[in-house]
Amino acid sequence: MNNFTYERLHNNLQYLKLNSIKELLDNYLEIAARDNKTTMEVLDYLFEQEKKHREAVAIERRMKSAVFPVKKTLEEFDFEFQKSIDKKAIEDLATLRFVHNSENVVFLGPPGVGKSHLAIALGIEVAKAGISVYFTNTGNLIEKLKIANREGMLEKKLRDLMKYKVLIIDEIGYLPFDEEGAHCLFQLISRRYEKSSTILTSNKSYGEWGEIFKDHVIAAAVLDRILHHSTTINIKGESYRLKERKKQGIKTGNICQ
Structure with missing residues (x-):
């Protein structure tokens, strides 16, 4: 040459x-x-x-672009500790068939059991597969939607969120919504219905969502759209954070002895 x-x-x-x-x-x-x-x-x-x-x-x-708060993978999840979870169900979700079918996933359970971990881990699998994904905390999402609504920009904000094939909404139920917030979230869920996938985590059972929205009619309408094509993973295990505290307690006890 x-x-x-x-x-x-x-x-x-x-x-x-x-x-x-x-x-x-x-x-x-x-x-x-x-x-x-x-x-x-x-x-x-x-x-x-x-x-x-x-x-x-x-x-x-x-x-x-997804702005995950932390990096959590499926390989890191301790299925031996959370025995209430069917590992095969999670592995099936990891195939991302639910994304291609525009279906939703809901993780329910008390604080600390790994709901957010699994939601983020699935989100990472989505990103690896070349699919757009966005993570948001419910409180932040509602606040941004309300601001957009007051500025006459709600339609634009909803279109922006529709750009993501998968939207992860974390921690529904930790704080109740006011009427405006409930209306805005309903608009978002309705817009995504049967067009794209939403992954949600909540510490409240479906029967308690009326309290979150402070309106049982809107809550029922939201749930109807979320659950029509969805998979619910109900986690009933012990908190990981409590597990770690117990470990620390055991170590401390050994040192004292």
């Missing part, structure tokens, strides 16, 4: 933004010459590395 060809190749790789190939090229051509690799093998390897790099960048971009 003469210098002119070499320079043109690098310039073209830079122009086409094939940055991974550009970085790997020199070293890999030496390896290819040493190992007698064919042209096809060289091209296959270099373009495969470029694809992997772009996929990794895209995943990182979607992860950043």
